[in-house]
Amino acid sequence: MLLDNKTAIIFGGGGAIGGAMARGFAAEGARVFLAGRTPATLDAVAEDIRSTGGLAETARVDALDEDAVNGWVDSVAETAGSVDIAVNVISHDTMFGPMIDMKAGDFARSLEKMARSFVVTTQAAARHMVGQGSGVILHFGGSDGGHRMPGLGNVQIGCDMVEAMRRQWACELGPHSVRVLSMRTGGIPESMPDGPQMDPVKQQMVDATLLKRAATLTDVGRVAAFLASDHAASLTSTQVNISAGAAVD
Secondary structure, eight states: OTTTTOEEEEETTTSHHHHHHHHHHHHTTOEEEEEESOHHHHHHHHHHHHHTTOEEEEEEOOTTOHHHHHHHHHHHHHHHSOOOEEEEOOOOOOOOBOGGGSOHHHHHHHHHHHHHHHHHHHHHHHHHHHHHTOEEEEEESOOOSOOOSTTBTHHHHHHHHHHHHHHHHHHHHGGGTEEEEEEEOSOOGGGSOOSTTTHHHHHHHHHTSSSSSOOOHHHHHHHHHHHHSGGGTTOOSEEEEOSTTSSOO
């Protein structure tokens, strides 16, 4: 299997995207450690993985708490012997609407929380990866840097900020054989709430693709597992487009 004897940590592992990645990693032989703030959702993903013979453990960790994050990642490294894959897919405060109407303080705080969580979690994993001379840090929700749609508030800007950090991390960690990648998507309808209000939105996502099918959660897990494997050893400092042709440069 692609990820035999690998250890993956996933912040936000109880969510739809984090759970998909966890299942994808486990299906390829990785031992997964899931962190988040809601034990019930983490446990549900872990039990699903265990039911198919995979290895999964959970912990309640606040990704904004530097001491808690470092302590948990250190404990994973001690237990498993390494930290080979690190993912941060925790949810953030989204603010949609015209920027001219937004309160400056709320906007700034939302981006500060996002930046802090990515810096804290990446630092914690990177320290171990640098020490062992290998590792993969994977982000989700890449951006092309374009600004063609009004009303996205902090969402587009947040994605651009994470991509900028990905590029900086990649050039700093590359000499230590640590790869940093992101996955770019045009939206995953399965990860969105059900209901008549959401149906048109989901259909728009499908209609915008070239393949006339949106990426699925299974696609997310499989591509993430490939990117984390040695089969993608030459990939770093880039984003992989899984939008089914919806997002074309």
